[in-house]
Amino acid sequence: MIRALDIGWRDWELPQIPLPTLPDVPVPDLPLTPAQAVILLSAVAAGLGLLLSARSSRVAAWLAILPAGLVLLTSLWQMYAITETGDPTLSGTIGTLAFGELTVPLELSASRLSALVAAVVALVACVVQVFARWYLWYDPRYRQFSATVSLFTAAMLLVVLSGDILLTLIGWEVMGWCSFLLIGHLSAKDSANRAATKALIVTRLADVGFVIGLVALAAGAGTTSISGIIEHWVTVGTDVVARPGQETLLSLAMIGIVLGILGKSAQLPFQDWLPDAMEGPTPASALIHAATMVAAGTVVLAQLFPLLQAAAPARVLLAVLVSVTVVLAALLAFAQPDIKRLLAWSTVSQVGLMLAALTVVPAGTGPDAAIMHLISHAWFKALLFLAVGWMGVLTGGTVVRYVVSATKRYRSLRRPLGLGLLSLAGVPPLIGFVSKELVLAQAEHGVEHGAGISGTIVLAAVGASVPLTAAYCMRAWLILDRGPRRRSVREPRRHQGQQIIDDFFAEPEVVEEAIGIEEAESAISSSARSGVAVLGLLSVVGGLLVFTPQIRFDQSFNLQLLGASLLLMALAALAVWVASRGVGSRDAAARLPITVSLAAERGLGFDRLYQFLVVRPVLALAHGVQWADREVLDAYVRATGPAARLLGGALQHTHPRRPAPGLVLVLGGLVALAALGVVLT
Template sequence: MIPTVDWPWPDWELARLPLPALPDLPVPDLPGSPAQWAILLSAAAGLFGLALSRRSSRPAAWVAIGCSGLVFAAMVWQLYAVAGTSEPRISSTIGALSFGELTVPLELSASRLSALVAAVVSMVAFFVQIFARWYLWFDPRYRQFSASVSIFTAAMLLVVLSSDVVLTLIGWEVMGWCSFLLIGHLSAKDSANRAAGKALLVTRLADVGFVLGLIALAAGAGTTSIPAIVEHWSSAGPSAGLSLAMVGVVLGVLGKSAQLPFQDWLPDAMEGPTPASALIHAATMVAAGTVVLAQLLPLLQASGPARVLLALLVAATIVLAALLAFAQPDIKRLLAWSTVSQVGLMLAALTVVPAGDGPDAAILHLVSHAWFKALLFLTVGWMGVLTGGTVVRFVVSSTKRYRSLRRPMGIGLLALAGVPPMVGFVSKELVLAQAEHGVQAGMGTAATIVLAAVGASVPLTAAYCMRAWLILDRGPRRRHVPAPRPTADRQIIDDFFSEPDVVEEAIGIEEADSAISSSARSVVALLGFFSVVGGVLAFTPQLDLALTVNLQLLAAALLLMALAALAVWVASRGVGSRDAAARLPANLSLATERGLGFDRLYHAAVVRPVLALAHAVQWADREVLDAYVRAAVPTARLLGSALETTHPRRPAPALVLVLGGVVVLAIIGVVLS
């Protein structure tokens, strides 16, 4: 990134911290594995939460939070159980099935990386359940929300711990339906219903390729076991069948992860409650594609077309989403576009992994993103309760007025921007190092494009984080308003457009703290703690990061971040709200708010052709197929009329005698028998 400067700086190799050995705790012989218990408890919490709490939300809260806590404990125990082992822990579900030549083992697998991801997923779900109990305290549909979160968690854990593509597909589809319920939780709002339907339709459209790709992989290997599928196709070598199957899987991942051309559903998903956004955007649905591709990484590496397609689309998404995030008029939508960009970083890290290396850099960014993005969404939800909304005009100076918001919001934005020593800094620099390593390993032009996109995202992310902070931390102007003269004979009218006076810090802290429960505030504090110290994870044996960090590249990235933040600060001067995006042209701001018109593209490319085809099928059914049925009645009537003209209306006497004789013979036969 600095080709004109040749500094003799050596690359920095990641060191391993001298961590103390884990205590050799006795592992009790319990019926079932932690993976089985976690998935069953999450699913049971969703079912029993509705069945046992029809009149009160209190039992639903106890069921949801209690089971989520037990699931988190089980996943932490599983993480300890697999620490230091190279072989995954396999556990069964309902037993193996056999469909002719296809074997379906239906097994779960807990490996070093999957156990880590499962622990983080269960942690975020546990924290979201605690926060939602306060946030949705007066919501009459809290029971449905908590149950949906529990089932959603079970589905994500099933995807993470699956060792079978059938289980992966089940968890994948259940997450899609639960996201529909969570996004459309406020069903009285038309915008929420539209956003939920849009998310369901867009992701279902992409899932067609995902299902077909998994079917092709399983049919070729003769089994649905993921390790067996990887072994079969890896030994067979690159082929057209593998490329087509992996292209289908990549399309499904792009849809679920909201990458081009399916990216537009995620910002609209902000119509859901903020805890749902924290769950979907942080560690679950949008990150599920990264988990699946990490499991199939050898096949992605062996499939050149699928890898190049994924690299090009996520590289474009990283830059486009970061640009759109800068211009959003709503803080939640800013975070949504930020999620699209950050998920692109995870997927980009997978496209530049040379053969033989693992997906550890992508998984680390998944974990770090789960922590700081959940922190940001929950803090924004807390702020929205205090300010009445998350639109820029509502949240201006909110961290000045409510000082308790200042620390968690600052930590979250620093981690998102990648400022050292936050966890986001460690994971992003390792993604950048992974991209550079891929270029040096000869991964082709796609790796160079990915490196450029990841490098461009560094200043862009810093820019929109700085913009958000300047808006939230803008200090109210101090103005001296002279007192009116006692003799002035005129009415004093308060100007409700005037800016408020500076609020005392103690008042702001008291108001912010009294608005939130202590448990919800503790959740925010814990997420802030992990966002600060979580980078230590990269130096532990839990991750195998055989990467060297280019110190010149690191210095250039930090310099670009500082310059971008400075440019935004300069642009914000002179703007009343300190919003640098206010200087953008109105037409551009409106276009970015609408996602650059991708809705119209969806209508032109998908909706209109589908509706036209439906109308054509309806016309063919009505005018062609039904025509035969409708024509049968007049045809029969016309035939009857023609026959009526050729026969007399009164029956012939001979015919009457014959019929009478038949009746007499029948009666005689019945009597004699």
């Protein structure tokens, strides 16, 4: 329709901002490379946090937050070093292993994009650690939580900086285990235990394909080095193609890897575990949804990007499934009765956008658009989850009926929640707008350059997600900002001796419940508030990253398509505003039929589908094997006793009870000969 108007708008190319010349700081020779240091620091922090903190949350905080800060500084130094050299850097770990004909170098590789992602992961993890110190102030298991977050960070950094698929697999599996621990942190709740178990089982089921795919790639190449695998399987030139005779095997291996990534990234048909993971503490949700776990699949495919480009069946499968997930999850997000679950389904949809961007990249172009949306999502989604966790402390929960007018009652929530929702909706000039337009431009460019039917599907899904995202963001804001503006009246203190938590290392013996709105807002620690503010600032100015050499996007923007997306967003927001009028809570989703609301809350019944397609067949197979073991195999063992008695009874009737004299003489002669032989010997 836009093209039919034949508006003479020229496409717009991203300009490069002339950056100031970096100071010529020499990179010193250190015993560890930055890649080694960030992983080792996080892993050591996890171990020390459990071994040395004993029962002191103060020591646990030092052992979690101080290393997280050092990891952040080291990752930023790594970005500077790579900018200076301009080339990826390789570093070893424990040395090369040789398993027969398979070479396992176990190397780390830091490139332009991986160093950038590592810095983002380190930043979000540091903010989460600071926020968790306040949020889990009275949690008796804070030590375990902070140590698990450190280990989770180390695992994600290992995946990001891995140059070896064996290291990738180790980090991948450690993240799955850490997510199980964090989701089930509140182990006294049955719902938390069920959610943690569900996440572990669903992701492990998908990981079967992931492991098989990696094994096939390594076996064919004779090495686990990512660069060696890419060099063996594909030819990179004007186009990326599989080497002759290897197309089928490469496609099968990449399909297995795609299935594993779909499970870890909560994409169709494995999407249902992530909303249930909201049973974990909010800082854990911020970490899993923003910088680790669900984003790991995008990182792995970016590392194996030439293989995905050369494996057309795997690329089409990924494009179709993530496109359906993008639209389906956005629809489900709109109907959720809980703000945290709304954000969870939003994460499912946004991760689908990252993966979709990878499927429409033509040859000669890198995965920068997907990585940019990963960074954008990490910042604004961490901001939203932490702000919602802060709101939950003040309101007593995150269900819609608890949070109505929250930003009116607690003014300090207004800015972080507003910035987070605006960025998620893609409102200019926030970072969410920039990254989503990159994905949309990438999809359009892919369709124009022969992406085929998968490119058309991706473009349609990305375009449909624009108004849907704006709709559920508008719905959330109308709920939070309902009602008249709160009068700024300071309520008198009833307890003058009250202490307020204002530093995450202070541990007052008694902290009473805050009295009055002003006191309640100030109950958050200053450090936690500062972390939220940093994420808010990055959500506003982070879009400038595309004008720097860190992100290379050569495609031009179709200004007509950009204008159409902004118009659709405005129309969707207006429609939600109109639908919310007349509803007491200003919740536009209250207009939906109750059957639709219940179905959306239950994830459209995918739990029952899992039961029917996976659980019941597996249990039936297990019962069948148990019956065969008991009734068939054990029957032979149990039958030996009756068979021996039956045989003895039959022989009893055919032979006399007393031995024959001749037999006695023969046996006596044998005994005598044996004795004689022993004596003579």
